[in-house]
Amino acid sequence: MPFAVYLLGLAVFAQGTSEFMLSGLIPGIARDLQVSIPAAGLLTSAFAVGMVAGAPLMAVLSLRWPRRHALLAFLLTFLLVHVVGAVTTSYEVLVATRVVAALANAGFLAVALATAIALAPPNAKARATSVLLGGVTIACVAGVPGGALLGEVWGWRSAFWAVAAALVPAVLAVLRSVPGDSGTPARGGSPGPARATVRGELRSLRQVRLLVLLLLGALVNGATFCAFTYLVPLLTGDTGIEAGWMPVLLALFGLGSFAGVTISGRVADARPMRLLVGGGVALAAGWIVFAATAGAVIPAIVLVFVQGTLSFAVGSTLISQVLYTAAGAPTLGGASATAAFNVGAAVGPWLGGMAIGAGLGFRSPLWLSALLVTVALALGAAARAGRSRANQVEERQKHGAQ
Structure with missing residues (x-):
């Protein structure tokens, strides 16, 4: 795997820290800005909404730019809005910074996925995806618990300053190490972006299989964020674990997520269906047991680790399958995956917050997560059965014509 792909993973780590760190900062933000826990939890949804809106929009705009220039512009925007978020005293302004940060993050991730696929060998899309998503999971292991620890010691604002500081080396790494056009493929790799057009990429997205994969990704990621967003209140409340242990437990979830994307990177290129079906069933059962x-x-x-592993193994595999299916649309394919997964990341915390606000307790997001994954399994099975019947009809028509 080209070294530049790993450097893109470094930049994703810095941005992933920002996306996930709110799970450990929600109580402090709620106290400081004098809003409710569910309202603070909606900051995660605000970020996800920005990702949903920003992924296709930023991807379309970036098709006209050299990829290195696009990556740098998105990273610098992300850095500046974190400075604003660190100094604001307004909940509304903080929400706005999360949306703008998400727009920049969405654009960066869409371009980074396309760049990684262009640089990687053609049969290694899952490996390239796992490297980028590995940056997110390392953020869960180190960045998110570190943010929670900073929040405990110096307040939640210090975590925002830390993200801004972490983005500086990421900017320098992209500037120095990503090729100027980012389109020179590895030997036998995918063609570069020079021939990419919006119309051509949109044509490649018109596939039923792709729509099904995007819907499954939204459901699975919705389940992940529905539970993860309210993990700290659950563990300190229902489970009775002291707040000081939360950075350790968030790191444990991050270790599980890193294990999950690693498993996907090693298995999903060759045997994706086994991982999706087996992992999906285990994921739904795990949320019920939790x-x-x-x-x-x-x-x-134990389940904090296990569910982190299963959530990211299944989610990463779905993203790589989107990229395989949308091979003719590397940038908009990555943007579609980003948007779909963040539809889930927006709806999941909202559903969890609604359940908590209705008085159903901090376990209710876990039950909702189990339901979302079960719906994904049912839809996946129905789509597979539909494809099988369509293939059988096509075969009979061919034999009848002969």
Whole structure:
């Protein structure tokens, strides 16, 4: 795998820290800005909404730019809005910074996915995807617990300053190491972006299989964020673990997520269906068990790791399948995956917050996560059965014509 792909993963790490760190900062933000826990949780949804809107818009705009220039513009914008977020005293302004940061993050991720695929060998899309998403999971392991720790010691604003500082080396790394056109493929790799057009890429997106994969990704990621956003209140409330242990438990979730994308990177290029079906069933069962046993410390600790692993193994595999299916649309394919997954990331916390606000308790997001994954499994099975019937009809028509 070209070294530039790993440097793109470094930039994704810095941005992933910002996306995930709110899970450990929600109580402090709620107290400081005098809003409710569900309102603070909606900052995650605001980020996700910006990702949904920004992914296709920024991807279309970036098709006209050299990829290195686009990556740098998105990173610098992301850095500046974190400075604003660190100094504001307004909840509304903080929400706005999350939306703008998400627009920049969406554009960066769409271009980074296309760049990584262009630089990687053609049969290694899952590996390239796992490197980029590995940046997100390392953010869960190191960045998110670090942000939670900073929030405990110096307040939530210090975590925003830390993200801005972490983006400086990412900017320098992209400037120095990503090729100027980012389109020179590895030996036998995908063609560069010079021939890409909006119309041509849009034509490649008109596939039923692609729409199904995007819907499944939204459901699975919705389940992940529905549970993860309210993990700290659950563990400190229902489970009874002291708040000081939260950075450790968030790191444990991050270790699980890193294990998940690593598994996907090694398996999903050759055997994606086994990972999607087996991992999906285990993921749904895990959320049910977590909800039922959240009052016990040991099962809760184990399931934090297990569910992190399963969530990211299944999610990363779905993203790589989107990229394989949309091979003719590397930038808009990545943007579509980003948008779909962030539809889930927006709806998931909203559903979880609604359930908590209705008095159903902090376990209710876990039950909702189990439901979302179960719906994804049912839709996937129905789509597969529909394809099988369509193939059988086509075969019979061919034989009848002969």
